[in-house]
Amino acid sequence: MNKRIWCLRVLQGGALLALTVALAQAGERIKDLGRFNGWRDNQLIGYGLVTGLAGSGDSARSQMTQQSMANLLKQFEVNLGPDQVNSRNAAAVMITANMPPLLEPGARVDVTVTSIGDARSLLGGSLLQTPLKGGDGQVYVLAQGALSVGGYRYDSNGNRVQKNHPTVGLIPAGGIVEQAVATSFIRNGMAEFLLSAPDFTTAERIARAINQKLGGNLASPLGAGKVGIRVDAASAAGTTSLLSRIEAIEVTPDDRARVVVNERTGTVVAGGNVMLSAVTVVHGDLKISVETDYLVSQPPSLFGSARDVRTTVVPQTRVAVQEKPLPGISLKGNSTIADLVAALNRIQASPRDVIAVLQAVRTAGALRAELVIQ
Numbered sequence: 001m002n003k004r005i006w007c008l009r010v011l012q013g014g015a016l017l018a019l020t021v022a023l024a025q026a027g028e029r030i031k032d033l034g035r036f037n038g039w040r041d042n043q044l045i046g047y048g049l050v051t052g053l054a055g056s057g058d059s060a061r062s063q064m065t066q067q068s069m070a071n072l073l074k075q076f077e078v079n080l081g082p083d084q085v086n087s088r089n090a091a092a093v094m095i096t097a098n099m100p101p102l103l104e105p106g107a108r109v110d111v112t113v114t115s116i117g118d119a120r121s122l123l124g125g126s127l128l129q130t131p132l133k134g135g136d137g138q139v140y141v142l143a144q145g146a147l148s149v150g151g152y153r154y155d156s157n158g159n160r161v162q163k164n165h166p167t168v169g170l171i172p173a174g175g176i177v178e179q180a181v182a183t184s185f186i187r188n189g190m191a192e193f194l195l196s197a198p199d200f201t202t203a204e205r206i207a208r209a210i211n212q213k214l215g216g217n218l219a220s221p222l223g224a225g226k227v228g229i230r231v232d233a234a235s236a237a238g239t240t241s242l243l244s245r246i247e248a249i250e251v252t253p254d255d256r257a258r259v260v261v262n263e264r265t266g267t268v269v270a271g272g273n274v275m276l277s278a279v280t281v282v283h284g285d286l287k288i289s290v291e292t293d294y295l296v297s298q299p300p301s302l303f304g305s306a307r308d309v310r311t312t313v314v315p316q317t318r319v320a321v322q323e324k325p326l327p328g329i330s331l332k333g334n335s336t337i338a339d340l341v342a343a344l345n346r347i348q349a350s351p352r353d354v355i356a357v358l359q360a361v362r363t364a365g366a367l368r369a370e371l372v373i374q
Helices: 063-074 200-214 236-247 337-346 351-363
Strands: 002-010 016-024 034-036 042-051 090-099 108-115 126-133 139-146 152-156 159-163 168-177 190-195 219-223 226-230 258-262 267-271 279-282 286-297 312-323 328-331 370-373
Touching (some): 042 108, 063 090, 090 126, 090 139, 108 126, 108 139, 200 226, 337 351, 351 370
Parallel strands (some): 258 370
Antiparallel strands (some): 002 016, 042 090, 126 139, 190 226, 279 328
């Protein structure tokens, strides 16, 4: 299957650059089109302390940091009240992590550390051991280690030098998995494949490809975004082998005709299957300018310094209307986005005009595609 994608870049001055990318492919693997039900990341969160900061931690106004430090020291038989802890070398932080599926105890994950107090910087700090919990309240990861901060902040005598966000840090492989998340891909003898982009045609093609490749009637579409696959769960090895073979099957997904427009950069991206009906576009430019001049009138006094004589500001407004000729373009049926862009380039359309024309063509029913504006 030869697939073409048009990428149109609106340059300064209204010029448009059209690029064609041709992709020759027989299809895509099923594993690239979605995931099996049960395969998902798990979000974890925790509260902890970062220490070792060089005076850039939370101030005495942050009571949660003082209380946390006092509670931590009690675990080491150091009894101090929150009001007795006064150090800017520590900061209260929140720790987050994504735990991929099927990780066993001992595996490591990256953790992100963010300040929640008034710390100026986490540069040079280390996170103390912190449990990370899932949505069920169970502890799945223990996080600890030195922070990698991609920025800095230094203050002196009211002067400040700062780069990026020094109150956010990363600990690569700083979390150790303590318990695995229970994951099941088989429910009632059925595995479900979930499509990333639900589509009835693609779901039917996936089911048909599985049945043709493996034989029998194992798969059947259960909707636009789900395909059911009958699995014999008696053998774990057999189940793993079956799902692996299914993932490697190639399928040609059905693409929806879509045009994506980025208004900020002036980029227009369209698939090769986007066609236009016969359409006529008239592009005009009406410019109205309103200019106001403020003149100061100070009439001379005829009788000396009279009280009723004073300076007055008099506005003078000029309205000018300038209308350029209306250029027009006509396109035949089954024209492409590239044809439309080439025509817009001839009439020197600006990026804003390109977006307005595409919207109007879509509203008129001549653009047989979904228009997405970012």
